[in-house]
Amino acid sequence: MAPGGPTPDTGGSHCKGPPMYQLLSAKPSPYARKVRIQLAEKGIPFDLITEVPWNSDTQTPRWNPLEKLPVLICPDGSSVFESRLINEWIEARHPEPALMPADMDARFAVKRIEVICDGACDALILQLFENARPEDHRSQPWIDRQRRKVDGALRELARVVGDRGFCVGDRFTLADVATGTLLGYLKVRWPHLDWPQQYPNLAAFSERIEQRPSFAGSRPTTQVISDRVV
Ligand SMILES: N[C@@H](CCC(=O)N[C@@H](CS)C(=O)NCC(=O)O)C(=O)O
Structure with missing residues (x-):
């Protein structure tokens, strides 16, 4: 990061060795948390750079033309963005311990769950911004659609998790990262929703997975947006 950029904190300090990467992240971001968890599970050291991508002083557009974080910044100054692509990129370059199954059907089962979780996060964020509009500019049918x-x-x-320990097979994978991250985000930003009562198996899954050090070390918190988002 160029001088004058945001100060990295200790997101990867529990990992051994000098930081290998920088990660542009936001405190509540479920997308960034997936990458933080993956890096921690693999013991890859990184500097965590916390940003508010909606603020005018954000560094994010310098690294991602789509102006979204997370962004993984590599030692050679290149960047990887879009959380699922970052997860795949890290998995390819740092295969151990594997967070993707070797079997093709199981891999697609993991990817299917990643798609569902990211789509749910997208629908939640669209609702947040719709709700932030003045009341007479809000579309209730649009909010209902996202809620559905x-x-x-x-x-x-x-249905997929049932009463099993992991989402796919009998090992921790990126499907568990995605599911645990979505549920953790719901708990922090949408505490009034009744999914824990409706789906006690998901509530138990979330309780269990939040005990892992990689999850415990990356709990989401809220962040203040200082600029008006258009
Ligand atoms: N599909 C993207 C979504 C990332 C995303 O929406 N990030 C939010 C922060 S949680 C962001 O940077 N938003 C700024 C914007 O949309 O301009 C991913 O998986 O990385």
């Missing part, structure tokens, strides 16, 4: 997507995603995740 979240309901549908949770219903499907509850």
